[in-house]
Amino acid sequence: MANRHQHVGLLNYGRAARFGCLAAGLTLWAVSWPATAEDWPRWRGPNINGISTETGWQSRWSGTGPKRLWEAQLGVGFSSFSVSQGRVYTMGNIDDTDIVWCFNATNGQVLWKHQYPCSAKDPNDRPGPRCTPTVDGDRVYTVSRDGQFFCLDAARGTVLWSTKFTGDFGAKAPTWGFSGSPLIENDWVLYEVGAPGASVVAFDKKTGAVIWKNGDDSAAYSSLVPFEVGGQRYLAQFPKDAFVVRRMKDGSEVARIAWKTSYGVNAATPIVQDNRLFISSGYGYGCALLELSSTSLKELWRNKNMRNHVNSCVLWQGHLYGFDESELKCLDYKTGEVKWADKSFGKGSLMIAGGTLIVYSDRGKVATVRPSPDRLEQLASAQVLTGRDTWAVPVLANGRLYCRNLDHAVCLDLTSN
Numbered sequence: 564m565a566n567r568h569q570h571v572g573l574l575n576y577g578r579a580a581r582f583g584c585l586a587a588g589l590t591l592w593a594v595s596w597p598a599t600a601e602d603w604p605r606w607r608g609p610n611i612n613g614i615s616t617e618t619g620w621q622s623r624w625s626g627t628g629p630k631r632l633w634e635a636q637l638g639v640g641f642s643s644f645s646v647s648q649g650r651v652y653t654m655g656n657i658d659d660t661d662i663v664w665c666f667n668a669t670n671g672q673v674l675w676k677h678q679y680p681c682s683a684k685d686p687n688d689r690p691g692p693r694c695t696p697t698v699d700g701d702r703v704y705t706v707s708r709d710g711q712f713f714c715l716d717a718a719r720g721t722v723l724w725s726t727k728f729t730g731d732f733g734a735k736a737p738t739w740g741f742s743g744s745p746l747i748e749n750d751w752v753l754y755e756v757g758a759p760g761a762s763v764v765a766f767d768k769k770t771g772a773v774i775w776k777n778g779d780d781s782a783a784y785s786s787l788v789p790f791e792v793g794g795q796r797y798l799a800q801f802p803k804d805a806f807v808v809r810r811m812k813d814g815s816e817v818a819r820i821a822w823k824t825s826y827g828v829n830a831a832t833p834i835v836q837d838n839r840l841f842i843s844s845g846y847g848y849g850c851a852l853l854e855l856s857s858t859s860l861k862e863l864w865r866n867k868n869m870r871n872h873v874n875s876c877v878l879w880q881g882h883l884y885g886f887d888e889s890e891l892k893c894l895d896y897k898t899g900e901v902k903w904a905d906k907s908f909g910k911g912s913l914m915i916a917g918g919t920l921i922v923y924s925d926r927g928k929v930a931t932v933r934p935s936p937d938r939l940e941q942l943a944s945a946q947v948l949t950g951r952d953t954w955a956v957p958v959l960a961n962g963r964l965y966c967r968n969l970d971h972a973v974c975l976d977l978t979s980n
Contacts, residue, residue: 598618598619599616599617599618599619599917600617600619600960600961600962601615601616601617601960601961602646602647602648602960602961603615603644603645603646603647603958603959603960604645604646604647604697604698604699605645605695605696605697605698605744605745605747606643606645606695606697606743606744606786606832607786607832607875608914611746611786611788611789611832612834612877612878613875613876613877613913613914613915613956614877614879614914614915614916615914615915615916615917615959615960616916616917617916617917617959617960617961617962618916618917619917619962619978620916620917620959620962620977620978621977621978621979622917622919622931622942622943622977623931623942623943624943624945624977626945627945628929628945628946628947628975629945629947629964629975629976629977630975630976630979631973631974631975631976632669632670632671632963632974632975632976633666633670633671633973633974634671634971634972634973634974635664635666635671635673635971635972636970636971637653637654637655637662637664637967637970637971637972638655638656638657638660638662638691638970639655639656639657639683639690639691639969639970640653640654640655640656640683640690640691640692640693640955640969640970641689641691641692641693641954641955641969642654642655642691642692642693642694642695642696642955642967643695643955643956643957643958643967644695644955644958644960644965644967644972645695645696645697645698645703645958646668646958646960646961646963646965647698647717648717649667649668649669650665650666650667650668650674650698650717650718651664651665651666651667651668651965651974652664652665652666652696652698652703652717653695653696653965653967653972654691654692654694654695654696654705655691655692655970656681656683656690656691656692659680659681659682659683659684660678660679660680660681661678661679661680661681661683661692661707661711662676662677662678663676663677663678663696663703663705663713663715663720664676665703665717665720668960668961668963668974671974674718674720675719675720676720677705677713677715677720677722679707679711679713681707681708681709681711682708682709683708685739685740686738686739687739689739689952691708691969692705692706692707692708692740693708693739693740693741693742693784694706694707694708694741694742694743694744694745695744696744697744697745697746697747697752698717699747699752699768700717701716701717701718702714702715702716702717702723702768702769703715703716703717704745704747704752704768705745706741706743706744706745706754707740707741708736708739708740708741708742709727709729709736709740709741710727710728710729710734710736710741710756711725711727712725712726712727712728712745712754713725714752714768714771723769724770724771725771726766726771728741728754728756728757728758732756732758732761732764732776733758733759733761734756734757734758734761734782735757735758735781736782737757737781737782737783737784737803737827738826738827739784739828741782742784742785742830743755743782743784743785743786743787744786746786746787746788746789747768748765748789748796748811750767750768750769751765751766751767751768751774752765752766752767752768753765753766753787753798754766754787755782755783755785755786755787755800755802756776756782757780757781757782757802757803759779760776760777760778760779761776761777761778762776762777762778762779762780762781762782762800762802762814763776763777763778763787763798763800763809763814764776765814775813775814776814777809777813777814777815777816778800778802778807778809778814778816780800780802780803780804780805780807781802781803781804781827782802782803783801783802783803783827783828783829783830784828784829784830785800785801785802785829785830785831785832785833786832787799787800788832788833788835789811790835790840792837792838792855795810796810796811796812797809797810797811797817797855798810798811798814799833799835799840801822801829801831801832801833801842802829803827803829804821804822804823804824804827805819805820805821805822805823806819806820806822806829806833806840806842806853806860807819808840808855808860817855817857817858818855818856818858818859818860819860820853820860820862822842822844822848824844824845824846824848825846825847825848826846828844828845828846828872829842829844830844830845830871830872830873830874831843831844831871831873831874831875831876831885832875834875834876834877834878834883836878836896838854838855838856839852839853839854839855839863840852840853840854840855840860841853841876841878841883841896843869843870843871843875843876843885844870844871844872845870845871845872845873845888846870846872847867847870848867848870849865849866849867849868849869849870850865850866850867850868850869850870850871850899851863851864851865851866852864852865852896852897852899864898864899865899866899868887868892868894868899868900868901869883869885869887869892869894869899870887870888871885871886871887872886872888872910873910873912873954874886874910874911874912874913874954874956876894877913877914877915877920878896879915879918879920879934880934881895881896881897881936882894882895882896882902882934882936883895883896884913884915884920884934885913886908886910886911886912886913887904888910889906889909889910889925890904890905890906891904891905891906891907891908891911891913891922891939892904892905893934893935893936893939895936902936902937903936903937903938903939905939907924908922908923908924908925908928908930909924909925909926910925910952910954911923911924911925911953911954912954912955912956912957913956913957914956914957914958914959915934916959918934919931919932919933919934919942920932920933920934921957921959921964923953923956923957923966924953925951925952925953925954926949926950926951926953927946927947927948927949927950927953927966927968928944928945928946928947929944929945929947929957929964929966929975930942930943930944930945931943931944947966947973947975948966948967948968948971948973949968950968950969950971952969953966953967953968953969955967959977962976962977962978963975963976963977963978964977
């Protein structure tokens, strides 16, 4: 259960501000902010597109790299970070015990942690949780790799309600574990449960009561994406063997296309712009741009120029930036044509903040890149962590950059050179 204010050997470097023990529920604020600051409360950010509007942070730095504010041991896992109201949330696993962490964003103090038994074992030795916590007001939602779904008090870490997909819905966990992040839609929280008759389930976000459940598709590793066309709300789902569009109001199916990939690995989050949807999968499968009509999906183009294995692209000014397996690429969104490619980052991840790409390599190097279809223009880079398969997406929020490897997190100050 939650244990507030417990320290776990944090290494703190030049803290921007210091806080003592804080009363539960107190909002934490930093001493200074970039020109336009922004929280990052869920997977892929406020608009679920991997883009932050934050400006005023430093995209260039000296050869020694950005200033380190704090570091923390998390336990093994591939969860990214959510940042809200001065708190940072992520997940890890130590000795087959999952831990949902809540840190002070400024100095790395552990505000609370929620623990429960969960095997970290993975078929390919990539252990631990994958879900990125979703913060909604005073609550945070998390999912373990074996399908334990928790609604926690965001300030204290106490359990408000919970369910287990395998026991309560008869779901079967995907081979590499449940990986998607919970989706908030008004008074609901939704998840791809992957059970018969409950492929997607909408829960009352305050009580956990089931609002609706629908579909029979097995879960893959992607996250649900909401969107609107013609005043109607829809849900993009990327399950094991298909891509599906559902009505938000009840989960009923609108359209689908077959998308059967090797090992059922559909992991990248769909990208939606108006009524067009971009999807991509690895293992040599490829990508496609689809157009939604009232009853069907039309394929505008399909090729193998972008094969997202574990991480998603971002769409910026008419171009897609992402990792085609182990190669960073830029594609024309309308045609799928490759504009440039670069192999120096391996199989990494990225986000955009204030019009600049933040790229994180699969060996712990972070770089800033000016997004352009003409060429890759690197602005700065630094080796911030060691290890292999550093696949968790970096997060910039309020002038601080959060990165992790398998079991270690670092917070970097990007407000000064």
